[in-house]
Amino acid sequence: MRTEINFDGIVGPSHNYAGLSLGNLASTKNFGKTSAPRAAALQGLAKMRANLERGLPQGFFLPLRRPDAAWLAQLGTTVEDAAPTLRANALSASSMWAANAATVSPAADTADGRCHLTVANLVTMPHRSHEWAGTLEQLRIAFANPAHFAVHAPVPAPFGDEGAANHMRLCAGHDAPGIEVFVYGAAGGPYPARQHREASEAVARIHGLSPERTVFARQSDEAIAAGAFHNDVVAVANERVLFTHEQAFAERDALYATLHAKLPEIEIVEVPAAEVSLADAISSYLFNAQLVTLPSGEAALVLPGEARETPSVWRWLQAHVAGNGPIRHLFVHDLRESMANGGGPACLRLRVVADPATIDPRFIATPEKLDRIEALVARLWPEHIAVENLSDPALWTTCIEARVALCSELGLDELA
Ligand code: SUG
Numbered sequence: 001m002r003t004e005i006n007f008d009g010i011v012g013p014s015h016n017y018a019g020l021s022l023g024n025l026a027s028t029k030n031f032g033k034t035s036a037p038r039a040a041a042l043q044g045l046a047k048m049r050a051n052l053e054r055g056l057p058q059g060f061f062l063p064l065r066r067p068d069a070a071w072l073a074q075l076g077t078t079v080e081d082a083a084p085t086l087r088a089n090a091l092s093a094s095s096m097w098a099a100n101a102a103t104v105s106p107a108a109d110t111a112d113g114r115c116h117l118t119v120a121n122l123v124t125m126p127h128r129s130h131e132w133a134g135t136l137e138q139l140r141i142a143f144a145n146p147a148h149f150a151v152h153a154p155v156p157a158p159f160g161d162e163g164a165a166n167h168m169r170l171c172a173g174h175d176a177p178g179i180e181v182f183v184y185g186a187a188g189g190p191y192p193a194r195q196h197r198e199a200s201e202a203v204a205r206i207h208g209l210s211p212e213r214t215v216f217a218r219q220s221d222e223a224i225a226a227g228a229f230h231n232d233v234v235a236v237a238n239e240r241v242l243f244t245h246e247q248a249f250a251e252r253d254a255l256y257a258t259l260h261a262k263l264p265e266i267e268i269v270e271v272p273a274a275e276v277s278l279a280d281a282i283s284s285y286l287f288n289a290q291l292v293t294l295p296s297g298e299a300a301l302v303l304p305g306e307a308r309e310t311p312s313v314w315r316w317l318q319a320h321v322a323g324n325g326p327i328r329h330l331f332v333h334d335l336r337e338s339m340a341n342g343g344g345p346a347c348l349r350l351r352v353v354a355d356p357a358t359i360d361p362r363f364i365a366t367p368e369k370l371d372r373i374e375a376l377v378a379r380l381w382p383e384h385i386a387v388e389n390l391s392d393p394a395l396w397t398t399c400i401e402a403r404v405a406l407c408s409e410l411g412l413d414e415l416a
Pocket residue numbers: 016017018019020021024027028092094097099100125128165229230232233341342343344346347348
């Protein structure tokens with residue numbers, strides 16, 4: 001049966017705070033702090049385990065090869081010789097944020113009835129611009145069955161594409177035809193607009209989406225200026241629910257009217273700026289929650305601890321759950337290590353609607369497999385990385401060996 005599967009990026013052993021993402025306020029603020037890669041990976045694995053226990057199908061992606069020697073070679077250098085910033089770009093563990101791996105259009109939406117995935121080019125940020133090759137390699141293995149999947153290479157530069165983080169899907173049920181909403185940013189503000197409309201339009205064409213069920217919406221300039229470098233920092237959709245901040249979209253009324261016309265049963269849950277400011281929404285990652293449908297049919301939010309610690313946000317959530325709103329349950333997780341680089345629960349996962357039996361089983365989580373990954377992470381992931389450690393050859397070796405061991409543990413030696 002086709003169902004929604006969340007594929008989380010396993011946090012790689014090189015996770016660090018090099019402050020590489022301009023416009024992502026958490027990344028800038030935490031530049032230079034000492035990271036805890038082992039704790040980061042264990043926090044992510046605990047979220048995966050909890051979602052599995054909630055009855056939600058769960059998959060994962062492996063960290064990419066870091067340092068990325070192949071990328072440095074294209075730039076005429078090596079990890080030993082690269083300047084510190086370039087070396088940090090080659091060592092980033094940023095592929096953990098699987099919401100930026102690809103854009104996914106489920107089979108029910110596409111012309112050929114297959115699930116289409118286009119790998120994101122992530123060209124705006126140097127440290128993310130070299131993820132695509134490793135991601136493509138991995139998705140081609142996980143979704144190799146040509147009867148059910150088509151995995152596409154990224155759209156070409158200069159059109160920036162950041163994948164599912166700027167894509168929402170509204171539908172009566174996950175396997176029913178959906179309305180796909182692509183959110184792009186306009187250039188000209190203090191921070192780069194990382195998703196370009198041209199890229200979103202290309203992805204919609206490549207996936208064979210019907211123009212009647214495809215919507216292109218502009219992110220509001222205030223949201224980008226306030227630090228919402230991806231739409232999934234200010235809005236999230238699941239089935240017929242759109243959960244959004246009042247200031248997420250440039251032409252909000254027109255967008256809501258379009259969505260109501262295309263999906264009359266839509267429920268738009270809008271959080272007013274007067275109750276939760278954009279600043280609080282962004283620092284707490286209220287909208288970067290995973291909005292999921294539990295086996296009971298009820299909707300739940302999987303939130304980061306920061307949402308409970310932000311009074312305006314927690315007040316709003318408590319009132320919503322106490323009232324008659326569509327979101328019935330709140331689950332809070334400690335994802336502090338990822339959050340400190342601007343990645344919340346929803347950034348860490350890529351949603352794919354498919355029959356799990358059609359996916360390479362090596363990427364599907366089971367409690368026993370999570371036990372084995374956890375044990376390996378506890379043994380091999382560095383406990384801490386300070387920014388100056390990035391120039392230590394011993395750290396590069398540790399990162400390479402830890403990842404190779406994970407590939408081998410999961411029977412994925414071809415990715416080593
Ligand atoms: O691209 N942070 C990521 C966070 C991505 C969050 N993803 C979604 N919103 N879906 C980014 O800005 C920080 C890395 C550093 O600074 O070292 C970073 O890349």
